[in-house]
Amino acid sequence: xxxxxxxxxxxxxxxxxxxxxxxxxxxxxxxxxxxxxxxxxxxxxxxxxxxxxxxxxxxxxxxxxxxxxxxxxxxxxxxxxxxxxxxxxxxxxxxxxxxxxxxxxxxxxxxxxxxxxxxxxxxx
Amino acid sequence: xxxxxxxxxxxxxxxxxxxxxxxxxxxxxxxxxxxxxxxxxxxxxxxxxxxxxxxxxxxxxxxxxxxxxxxxxxxxxxxxxxxxxxxxxxxxxxxxxxxxxxxxxxxxxxxxxxxxxxxxxxxx
Amino acid sequence: xxxxxxxxxxxxxxxxxxxxxxxxxxxxxxxxxxxxxxxxxxxxxxxxxxxxxxxxxxxxxxxxxxxxxxxxxxxxxxxxxxxxxxxxxxxxxxxxxxxxxxxxxxxxxxxxxxxxxxxxxxxx
Amino acid sequence: xxxxxxxxxxxxxxxxxxxxxxxxxxxxxxxxxxxxxxxxxxxxxxxxxxxxxxxxxxxxxxxxxxxxxxxxxxxxxxxxxxxxxxxxxxxxxxxxxxxxxxxxxxxxxxxxxxxxxxxxxxxx
Numbered sequence: 061x062x063x064x065x066x067x068x069x070x071x072x073x074x075x076x077x078x079x080x081x082x083x084x085x086x087x088x089x090x091x092x093x094x095x096x097x098x099x100x101x102x103x104x105x106x107x108x109x110x111x112x113x114x115x116x117x118x119x120x121x122x123x124x125x126x127x128x129x130x131x132x133x134x135x136x137x138x139x140x141x142x143x144x145x146x147x148x149x150x151x152x153x154x155x156x157x158x159x160x161x162x163x164x165x166x167x168x169x170x171x172x173x174x175x176x177x178x179x180x181x182x183x184x
Numbered sequence: 185x186x187x188x189x190x191x192x193x194x195x196x197x198x199x200x201x202x203x204x205x206x207x208x209x210x211x212x213x214x215x216x217x218x219x220x221x222x223x224x225x226x227x228x229x230x231x232x233x234x235x236x237x238x239x240x241x242x243x244x245x246x247x248x249x250x251x252x253x254x255x256x257x258x259x260x261x262x263x264x265x266x267x268x269x270x271x272x273x274x275x276x277x278x279x280x281x282x283x284x285x286x287x288x289x290x291x292x293x294x295x296x297x298x299x300x301x302x303x304x305x306x307x308x
Numbered sequence: 309x310x311x312x313x314x315x316x317x318x319x320x321x322x323x324x325x326x327x328x329x330x331x332x333x334x335x336x337x338x339x340x341x342x343x344x345x346x347x348x349x350x351x352x353x354x355x356x357x358x359x360x361x362x363x364x365x366x367x368x369x370x371x372x373x374x375x376x377x378x379x380x381x382x383x384x385x386x387x388x389x390x391x392x393x394x395x396x397x398x399x400x401x402x403x404x405x406x407x408x409x410x411x412x413x414x415x416x417x418x419x420x421x422x423x424x425x426x427x428x429x430x431x432x
Numbered sequence: 433x434x435x436x437x438x439x440x441x442x443x444x445x446x447x448x449x450x451x452x453x454x455x456x457x458x459x460x461x462x463x464x465x466x467x468x469x470x471x472x473x474x475x476x477x478x479x480x481x482x483x484x485x486x487x488x489x490x491x492x493x494x495x496x497x498x499x500x501x502x503x504x505x506x507x508x509x510x511x512x513x514x515x516x517x518x519x520x521x522x523x524x525x526x527x528x529x530x531x532x533x534x535x536x537x538x539x540x541x542x543x544x545x546x547x548x549x550x551x552x553x554x555x556x
Contacts (some may be wrong), residue, residue: 065227065525065556071189073254074219074302087308087519088542095446097483097523111221111254130445130483132521144266144446147211149256151221151285153189155520161523161554163445167547168300170212175291176540176547179427180554182285184189195313197378197411198343198426235345235378247333271335273380275345275409277313294335299415299424303551306409306428308313319437319503321535322467322550345438347434359469359502397504399533401437416548418459423539423548430533430552432437 064100070154070162070181075110077136079147081169088174090146092166094135094154094181098125105157108138110150117140123159154181188224194278194286194302196262197307201260203271204294212298214270216290217258218278218305220250229281232262242266249284278305318402318410318429323358325384327395330378336422338394340414341382342402342429342431346373348374353405358398366390373382402429436472442526442534442553447482449507452542460546462518464538465506466526466553470497477529480510480513487497492513497532526553 078090096106104124109119121138125131135144135152144150154162165178202214222228227250233243245262249255259268259276268274278286289302328340351374357367364369369386373379383392383400392398402410413426450462470476474496481491493510497503507516507524516522526534537550 065441066554071221071223071285073221073285074217074256074289075254076256080449093446095521095523097443097445097525099443099483099525102217111223111252113254117252126342128483128489130447130521130523132446132448132485145206149219149254151219151254153221158247161443161445161556163551163554164302165446165549166300166302168298170298173549174540174542176422176538176549177289177300177302178205178536178538178549179287179303179551182190182287182307183554184285193313195345195347195409197345197409198341198380198413199378200380235347235376237378237380241376273343274379275343275378277345277347288426290424290426292422294422298549299422301413301424301426301549303411303427306314306411306431317437319469319471319533321469321533322465322504322537323502359471359500361502361504365500365511397467397502399467399502401469405545412550413549414548416546418546421538423546425537425548427535427551430505430555431534432535 064159066159066161067183068156069078069116069184072164072181073151075150075152077146078168078170079119079146088169090169091134091136095131095163096125096131097161098129100158101127102158103127104160107155112150185212188283190283190285191307192280192283193308196305197275198272198286199276201268201270202292202294210302212293214293215260217256217257219287220249220255222253224282225251226282227251228284231279233277235276312407314407314409315431316404316407317432320412320429321399323398323400325392325394326416326418330417336417338417339382339384341380343411344373344379345409346377348406349375350406351375352408355403357401360398436531438531438533439555440528440531441556444536444553445523447522447524449518450540450542454541462541462542463506463508465504467535468497468503469533470501472530473499474530475499476532478525481525484522
């Protein structure tokens with residue numbers, strides 16, 4: 061399988077990193093991540109732009125997914141151009157240099173037992 | 185990024201605001217929300233119509249998403265033309281004046297530990 | 309809004325009604341449901357066929373969604389041609405006489421605190 | 433219903449089998465599964481390829497979904513060519529010999545009360 065699968069523009073409209081956690085980090089730290097699959101034989105360069113409710117977009121955040129690899133990237137760990145604030149809503153546009161597939165996952169451990177969701181991002 | 189991404193008609197078929205909550209409001213209040221992203225340089229005017237199981241649709245609910253902004257709007261907080269009842273099923277059609285992306289999220293804190301889901305709305 | 313939105317063929321591949329529950333029924337009974345929206349001015353007749361892992365499909369199950377109404381139908385409550393077994397996997401094809409939107413939701417209360425998911429069905 | 437529904441190429445970008453469990457196996461074992469529906473009158477042969485973050489893809493994993501049947505297959509139970517490691521991220525491409533529908537589901541019972549999600553896979 062070296063075929064390129066997916067598209068080059070993805071959106072997640074409900075971004076949110078819960079501000080508190082219960083349980084052992086890093087696994088049980090409240091987090092939000094994008095999981096990206098690059099099935100092709102060329103590296104995929106990703107450019108992320110974050111949107112907020114009350115200020116201008118922030119970016120670009122730059123990531124690379126190597127050929128025939130997946131990348132599970134937590135928003136919690138993004139540093140450049142700035143960290144992603146917790147406890148407030150955001151949205152994210154992901155532009156890729158080649159076809160990829162993007163899925164969004166959040167683990168919420170604010171209360172004693174964790175909640176979890178995962179959903180395909182919107183492909184434009 | 186000032187490109188307009190998305191479509192102008194979105195549907196969520198499973199609407200439900202749990203009637204009880206456990207934990208500290210507003211964060212842990214049981215709620216349902218739409219998260220809308222407007223990447224364009226023009227404000228997006230949204231018109232929501234709510235559908236029920238046993239009565240005629242209610243609306244329009246009117247919202248605006250500013251240019252290059254996201255809006256995380258709880259159904260719990262809608263007031264006009266009327267509040268959204270809790271503990272009963274509804275559905276929602278969202279019409280936008282320009283392309284947007286809509287994701288639906290529910291936090292259910294009826295029991296001691298919260299449950300959570302999020303899913304893309306249906307784009308028509 | 310009297311426009312017909314959606315399509316006439318929907319699939320959910322992961323059907324499962326957990327066999328146990330914790331908490332007060334009917335709300336906290338473990339259940340799986342389809343939520344269907346019919347925005348049109350004509351009733352939508354639904355025909356459901358259930359697929360299993362080790363026997364022939366069962367159906368038709370027949371439901372009607374009235375004009376401009378939503379229907380939140382639990383699989384737990386289907387009776388004809390037969391009840392849906394709990395604790396085993398199934399899948400479901402939904403054929404509608406007119407355009408509708410279908411979302412699948414499961415509440416799992418096997419353990420003390422409920423888990424929840426909801427996702428758009430596959431539209432063919 | 434003997435019509436073939438779906439497509440022949442599916443992707444899940446967020447694969448992860450939690451490394452710990454609470455509760456009675458097999459039901460409450462932390463697991464991840466694909467649920468596949470084959471509505472056609474011909475068996476569907478599936479070829480799965482797993483992608484990782486730091487090594488070459490692994491596969492093929494081969495499965496068959498009989499005509500008019502659903503298959504709920506846990507990644508935990510795959511053995512050939514090798515077992516799927518727990519506690520690390522992966523992704524999966526599913527190629528089918530005929531049209532099928534694929535949905536991904538994870539039950540996470542690392543903490544005392546289980547979390548759950550299910551989402552349609554990406555159809556290419």
